[in-house]
Amino acid sequence: MQTALHSRCQRTCKAASSRPGSAKVPVCRGASLTRSATATPAGALTNNGASMDWHLQKLKHVVDSGDFNRAAVDVVFKEALKMEKVRPGSPESRVLEGYIMSTLFYEPSTRTRLSFESAMSRLGGTVLSTESAGEYSSAAKGETLEDTVRTVEGYADCIVIRHSQEGSAKRAAAVASVPILNAGDGPGQHPTQALLDLYTIQREIGRLENIKIGMVGDLANGRTVRSLCMCLSMYPGVEVFFVAPDVVRMRDDVKDYLTKRGVKWTEVSDLREVAGLVDVLYQTRIQRERFTDMDSYNAARGKYIIDKELMKILQPHAVVMHPLPRVDEITTDVDSDPRAAYFRQARNGLYVRMALLKLCLADKMTADDLNK
The missing domain is CATH 3.40.50.1370 (Aspartate/ornithine carbamoyltransferase)
Known part of the structure; x- marks a missing residue:
């Protein structure tokens, strides 16, 4: 499991605690899930009383499903349930204000890319995107994935990447100082x-x-x-x-x-x-x-x-x-x-990705803080 915290999160965690979006309790938005909205009470979304602090799970990147244990999944689920209730204009909708997400998609996508971009926007962040990165980025000139990541991390606080080659997200994570979120790597992983x-x-x-x-x-x-x-x-x-x-x-x-x-x-x-x-x-x-x-x-x-x-x-x-x-x-x-349930499933992708972005970028406790 990944153990290091990215440096940018360490530098900004104190500032993040004073941002307008630092409130913990979301304003009710009124979920539109017809079959599931009342099917499961909030408490049923967790199974083992996991701590709500993301960094206790010691995850930096989201690249491999095998990196998640039940405690980490529970943290994501609790946060996703809150994300269902985020209302535009509320303090919670500004929790990622000032943060930038870059999307590097080397393969076509509708749901994954748009849900990530919508998730970032709904939490007040900004998106930098390139269309068909394999064709319209410097990859077309022969730039390696590693060099692209090293360059883009200078512009963004996290990178969401989809690539045709299995293992590409792990390659990106190996050189990145910001969180890498795997949006699909060929026939490999889609965590x-x-x-x-x-x-x-x-x-x-x-x-x-x-x-x-x-x-x-x-x-x-x-x-x-x-x-x-x-x-x-x-x-x-x-x-x-x-x-x-x-x-x-x-x-x-x-x-x-x-x-x-x-x-x-x-x-x-x-x-x-x-x-x-x-x-x-x-x-x-x-x-x-x-x-x-x-x-x-x-x-x-x-x-x-x-x-x-x-x-x-x-x-x-x-x-x-x-x-x-x-x-x-x-x-x-x-x-x-x-x-x-497949269209409800697609909508849930928005809430889960909102949760992951918030946890990766705006969690205000660092590993050093927790170990004091």
């Missing part, structure tokens, strides 16, 4: 998506322990399911069903990871069988951009589709999730079903 997925499951189902989840679609290339598996392994009684075409089955490293942590997993070919068993059906699209062989892509797509007929099998309390975008793997007539 903020995993956190918002956990948050959504907790809000929708009411628990993270003793759940059954079916993961469907492109599991070999799906960084969202990989990261989510790592996070779910922290909770007892979780059972995972992998449903995927042969060419995109879940990779062995994730299955080994789950096995070592005592998580039961099964590979299943019948989606209808899984739909009747699970609390969460987590669908993913077949990622065409990850294929070099279009014959393999065509063989994989369209095999597992969630439609109204399949929804009849789903248990009444269960939910369907999807990291989006979807192509044809969930039919649009499912959208009106109250168990279709």
Whole structure:
């Protein structure tokens, strides 16, 4: 787990405590989550009484789902619940006033990029962004990722990065003096998506322990399911069903990871069988951009589709999730079903990312303070 605190946070923590946004209690905004807004009381979002201080968790960067323990997840969840209630113009909406976030996206994005930028703006911060960084930044001239990060950290207090190469976020974190938040590194990791997925499951189902989840679609290339598996392994009684075409089955490293942590997993070919068993059906699209062989892509797509007929099998309390975008793997007539949670899931991404930015940038206690 990362242990160092970034120097800029140390320099600014005293100043941050006197900012208008230093109040701890948010003003009620009125959450718009229809199915989940009243499903889970605030207290149910935590499981172990974790301290609310982020730096007790000794996290500097958000690059790997494996860096999070249950205490750290609880801290994020408590803060995200507050973020749901932040109202424009309130002191809480200015907590990141004076801070700058840079977004470096080398791959396309809608939800992740806009939710990060919206999160920063809703907390009073400023965004520096480059469109298609691989094409329109100095990377097109041959600049290394490390040099780009070293340059951009001089302009910003944190960097949100999405890259096509697995492990790129860790490379960035290795040279950065400001927090790096991994917004997806190829088929590798997507830790903020995993956190918002956990948050959504907790809000929708009411628990993270003793759940059954079916993961469907492109599991070999799906960084969202990989990261989510790592996070779910922290909770007892979780059972995972992998449903995927042969060419995109879940990779062995994730299955080994789950096995070592005592998580039961099964590979299943019948989606209808899984739909009747699970609390969460987590669908993913077949990622065409990850294929070099279009014959393999065509063989994989369209095999597992969630439609109204399949929804009849789903248990009444269960939910369907999807990291989006979807192509044809969930039919649009499912959208009106109250168990279709994927747009609520996307909205939760805003609150979780607001929480992470606030915790990384505006937590006013440093590790030195805590150890006195």
